[in-house]
Amino acid sequence: MTTVSVDELSAVFVECAGEDEGGEITPSSLDTTFEDLGYDSLALMEVTARISQRTGLAIPDDQVADLETPRALLDLINSLAVSA
8 A cells, every 4th residue: 555645644634624724734844733733633533534535544543642743643644554
């Protein structure tokens, strides 16, 4: 299975939260907290559900709830993709 890129993750955040909500996910914002970017836990759950639908990956909600940054989310998704 292929991994998810920063650009793909950013696009899913825009799809789920809208362009006016939250900050842009870029390589330079990967270590910025979701809170500082303006995303709440609901947005994060919507994003992971959308990625799960597209990739077929089972992304555990309990692991997602502990994630604080886009880099942590990408690392989780891509580690699941590699092991799938």
